Amino acid sequence: MTTRKSELRNLPYVNVPRFESVEKLLQTQKVSDTYFSRGSGKATDALNHAESTHRHWVSPMVDLSDFPYCYYVHGVTDAIHHWSLTEDRVWQILEGDYEYANMVGGKGTKVLNQPLYLSNPAAETGNIIHSHAKSPVILDCTYVSSTAIKTINVPENTEQVFFSFSKGFGLIGQRLGLVYTKEPHPTLHRLKEYENWNYGGVKTMQLIMNNFSIDSMFNKYRKMQLDVCTKYDLTPSDVFYLATTKDKYYIRRRRGGNLARICLTPLFDDVI
Numbered sequence: 001m002t003t004r005k006s007e008l009r010n011l012p013y014v015n016v017p018r019f020e021s022v023e024k025l026l027q028t029q030k031v032s033d034t035y036f037s038r039g040s041g042k043a044t045d046a047l048n049h050a051e052s053t054h055r056h057w058v059s060p061m062v063d064l065s066d067f068p069y070c071y072y073v074h075g076v077t078d079a080i081h082h083w084s085l086t087e088d089r090v091w092q093i094l095e096g097d098y099e100y101a102n103m104v105g106g107k108g109t110k111v112l113n114q115p116l117y118l119s120n121p122a123a124e125t126g127n128i129i130h131s132h133a134k135s136p137v138i139l140d141c142t143y144v145s146s147t148a149i150k151t152i153n154v155p156e157n158t159e160q161v162f163f164s165f166s167k168g169f170g171l172i173g174q175r176l177g178l179v180y181t182k183e184p185h186p187t188l189h190r191l192k193e194y195e196n197w198n199y200g201g202v203k204t205m206q207l208i209m210n211n212f213s214i215d216s217m218f219n220k221y222r223k224m225q226l227d228v229c230t231k232y233d234l235t236p237s238d239v240f241y242l243a244t245t246k247d248k249y250y251i252r253r254r255r256g257g258n259l260a261r262i263c264l265t266p267l268f269d270d271v272i
Helices: 002-010 020-026 042-058 075-086 100-105 188-193 199-211 216-232 248-253
Strands: 069-073 091-093 116-119 137-140 158-164 177-181 242-245 254-256 259-263
Touching: 002 216, 002 248, 020 199, 042 069, 042 177, 042 199, 069 075, 069 188, 075 137, 075 158, 075 177, 216 242, 248 254, 248 259, 254 259
Parallel strands: 091 116, 116 137, 137 158
Antiparallel strands: 069 177, 158 177, 242 259
16 A cells, blocks of 8 residues: 555656547547548538537536637647747746646746636646636636536636646547637637648547537546545545645645645556
8 A cells, every 4th residue: 555655646747547438439530530621611610510519518517608719729738838929918827736837938927917827627636616816817627527517617807718638538649629719819710710720639529529428537437536535545636536635745746735636547447
């Protein structure tokens, strides 16, 4: 047991589970399915269909009715790239939040009333938070599809909302994401005009949404999370492969305050 605890303590990032059901589904997809000619309209039709499906798919958790524009991106890291490259304001990030934006943006600070990069469910703990931020918000919903269905508050001044399929379905290498905005995006809108995105990625997202609900993986694997947390005296997070603890043994995993975020994946089977 001590050896397994050390695995949890030594893992600095979230290594999401892989799923046999997802792997089998991917085996049904062919690259040739999306061998489209640019300008034919087929890629746009597929993306529009994926957007419509996704809006409905996430609607039990996130209301996107104020965000008429939608763009494909290569995961949330790509969404952050496009935002940080076009953001000319100083912005803020909460202590313990996803550090990638600060790593590549270079303008992150902790100053009130500046644009706020905010993950929800929170990267710090894996829990859904209730933010009523008054400053402009860039909302990262990467962990949506890894929790039970709970309403996520979208602050009134939210400018962009990011989604990913990496976390909930183990699709790290496929780089699948969507960005929703209230106004045309400075870079992504031009790319969309020329059908410049990954057509295969859109197909994969559609395949996932056609076969899984937004809470499928949580419902299937929540008991596994609870059993592991009971055994190792951890507090289960809303995200089913994460937990928190105040135990000083895990102090190196603290991202803010006295709570350590623990990734439980090493204690799951390699493919579940």
